[in-house]
Amino acid sequence: MNQEILVELTYLVSAILFVVGLKRLQSPATARRGNAIAAVAMMLAILATVVDNEILSWTEIFVGVAIGGIAGGVSARMVKMTAMPEMVGLFNGFGGGASALVAIAEYLNSGANVGTGTYGVSIMLGTFIGGVTFSGSMIAFLKLREWMTGNPITYPFQKTLNALMFIAVIVLAVLAMGVGTAGQPLTMFWIMLALSLVLGVTLTIPIGGADMPVVISLLNSYSGLAASAAGFVIMNMVLIIAGALVGASGLILTMIMCKGMNRSLTNVMFGAFGGTAHVDKSQIGKRPVKRADAETVAMELGYAHSVIIVPGYGLAVAQAQHELRKAGDLLEARGVDVKYAVHPVAGRMPGHMNVLLAEADVPYDRLFDLDEINDDFENTDAVLIVGANDVCNPAARDPNSVIAGMPILNVDKARRTIVMKRSLSPGFAGIDNDLFYNDNNLMFFGDAKQSMSDLVKAIRELA
Amino acid sequence: MGELMIGLYVFTLATLAGREVITKVPPTLHTPLMSGANAISGISIVGALVVAGRAEGTLQIVLGVAAIAMGTINVIGGFMVTDRMLAMFKKR
Numbered sequence: 001m002n003q004e005i006l007v008e009l010t011y012l013v014s015a016i017l018f019v020v021g022l023k024r025l026q027s028p029a030t031a032r033r034g035n036a037i038a039a040v041a042m043m044l045a046i047l048a049t050v051v052d053n054e055i056l057s058w059t060e061i062f063v064g065v066a067i068g069g070i071a072g073g074v075s076a077r078m079v080k081m082t083a084m085p086e087m088v089g090l091f092n093g094f095g096g097g098a099s100a101l102v103a104i105a106e107y108l109n110s111g112a113n114v115g116t117g118t119y120g121v122s123i124m125l126g127t128f129i130g131g132v133t134f135s136g137s138m139i140a141f142l143k144l145r146e147w148m149t150g151n152p153i154t155y156p157f158q159k160t161l162n163a164l165m166f167i168a169v170i171v172l173a174v175l176a177m178g179v180g181t182a183g184q185p186l187t188m189f190w191i192m193l194a195l196s197l198v199l200g201v202t203l204t205i206p207i208g209g210a211d212m213p214v215v216i217s218l219l220n221s222y223s224g225l226a227a228s229a230a231g232f233v234i235m236n237m238v239l240i241i242a243g244a245l246v247g248a249s250g251l252i253l254t255m256i257m258c259k260g261m262n263r264s265l266t267n268v269m270f271g272a273f274g275g276t277a278h279v280d281k282s283q284i285g286k287r288p289v290k291r292a293d294a295e296t297v298a299m300e301l302g303y304a305h306s307v308i309i310v311p312g313y314g315l316a317v318a319q320a321q322h323e324l325r326k327a328g329d330l331l332e333a334r335g336v337d338v339k340y341a342v343h344p345v346a347g348r349m350p351g352h353m354n355v356l357l358a359e360a361d362v363p364y365d366r367l368f369d370l371d372e373i374n375d376d377f378e379n380t381d382a383v384l385i386v387g388a389n390d391v392c393n394p395a396a397r398d399p400n401s402v403i404a405g406m407p408i409l410n411v412d413k414a415r416r417t418i419v420m421k422r423s424l425s426p427g428f429a430g431i432d433n434d435l436f437y438n439d440n441n442l443m444f445f446g447d448a449k450q451s452m453s454d455l456v457k458a459i460r461e462l463a
Numbered sequence: 464m465g466e467l468m469i470g471l472y473v474f475t476l477a478t479l480a481g482r483e484v485i486t487k488v489p490p491t492l493h494t495p496l497m498s499g500a501n502a503i504s505g506i507s508i509v510g511a512l513v514v515a516g517r518a519e520g521t522l523q524i525v526l527g528v529a530a531i532a533m534g535t536i537n538v539i540g541g542f543m544v545t546d547r548m549l550a551m552f553k554k555r
Binding site: 015018019021022023025026027028029031032034035036038039042045046049050053054055057060061063064065067068069071072073075076077079081084087088091092094095096097098099101102104105106108109117118216217220223224226227228230231232233234235236237238239240241242243244245246247248249250252253256342344347349350351352354355358359361363364365366367369 | 466467470473474475477478479480481482484485486487488489490491492493494495496497498499500501502503504505506507508509510511512513514515516517518519520522523524526527528529530531532533534535536537538539540541542543544545546547548549550551552553554555
């Protein structure tokens with residue numbers, strides 16, 4: 001068998017293993033092996049590439065791999081689970097950046113003479129999508145890391161300017177392919193690259209902190225498309241396939257996140273939501289509520305038959321997930337049926353809360369998503385809501401509310417609800433939560449970690 | 464059939480296969496899915512290897528090394544962090 005066929009077959013096996021690896025992610029029991037399979041697929045693809053191409057200069061490759069391997073490995077080991085969204089955002093940006101650099105280097109190698117065929121168009125697409133992914137992901141990283149304001153940054157004619165820049169990118173790309181008499185394709189190319197980077201920034205800054213899960217998913221999709229474009233540049237099928245898989249994955253997660261917030265993608269991208277909603281805030285937190293202390297809450301939960309725990313991002317901010325798991329375990333030891341209800345947008349990226357609970361050793365078969373658990377609330381004795389707000393606001397059922405139609409956890413159908421929270425302040429949506437004032441609701445005020453360890457103590461002291 | 468058409472067929476079918484496989488991933492695993500997919504998008508390292516391996520001008524060499532470094536961060540970091548997360552998912 002000659003070498004070319006062997007290389008092509010290796011690429012084919014690699015592509016198959018990528019799909020098989022992703023397929024194994026369909027269950028937590030097989031997921032870890034699935035990830036390992038995808039990593040093997042990557043190794044095969046790299047191996048085939050190295051064999052297939054005459055590598056003239058190994059030094060450059062070793063330098064690049066050493067820098068990237070150390071940086072990637074160290075950050076993967078050190079990163080805290082709460083910081084996972086910004087980590088993924090950062091990695092994602094590098095993936096997009098790598099694709100853009102491949103396209104740029106190819107453009108330069110060709111002496112700025114790429115033509116208007118597949119090759120030329122793919123280079124332009126790779127540069128543009130890769131550039132937007134890179135700078136957009138960096139902004140998302142800065143926002144999630146809170147090194148930059150999480151509030152939407154808006155200015156007059158923002159959408160018009162973005163649209164004009166997009167049109168300019170298309171025109172410049174055509175000129176950079178050598179069409180027309182402009183005569184300066186290389187200059188046009190550099191301007192196009194610069195504008196792509198600017199667009200990544202201006203498309204991401206108007207998006208508020210609460211919408212970051214959507215943006216992260218969308219950028220994830222872009223990084224896949226950028227890789228596919230790079231695949232068309234060098235006509236490499238495994239690049240096209242792997243890129244398409246990631247593109248599909250990112251798009252699906254984007255849609256799930258949008259559905260979780262009942263917003264359209266256009267609305268997230270251009271709505272500048274979060275902090276700007278016009279609602280009457282003067283009455284928020286003015287109505288009387290029933291307060292409870294740790295002992296009362298312990299009694300309510302400890303003598304219940306069934307308890308559902310609803311964790312929100314406030315729990316993770318307070319680092320109270322370990323204490324929460326202790327409370328859950330103690331309740332189970334008393335014979336209480338304990339389940340956890342996780343809303344799709346409970347964390348700061350899709351599935352984030354599940355990872356945080358898994359880190360605290362909550363078994364995954366106790367975690368239920370909205371559709372699985374929403375009918376169970378009416379037969380539940382007590383619901384404990386920790387650091388969550390909008391995701392269980394019954395106002396979503398009122399067609400006049402700003403969150404109308406948002407899928408919520410039906411916690412108010414349970415016999416008793418207990419909300420653990422610092423104050424009555426509103427969540428991202430900026431509106432009051434009627435749940436707090438219900439007759440069967442108890443407010444357990446305080447810092448989630450402190451309250452939770454008080455609760456653990458109180459449950460232990462129950463007879 | 465030209466190379467472009469073959470490429471487009473492959474791209475379209477891979478997207479559909481991806482959709483079929485990924486819609487069945489449960490919400491519990493959405494974060495590892497995203498970071499794993501992210502690692503897979505580091506496949507552009509293959510392109511980076513090709514480009515860096517044949518680079519001649521100084522600028523091309525710098526771009527090639529940067530592309531490899533970024534791709535490697537994406538691949539190594541992505542797969543490692545996904546593994547770290549998945550190792551935490553335990554049944555009772």
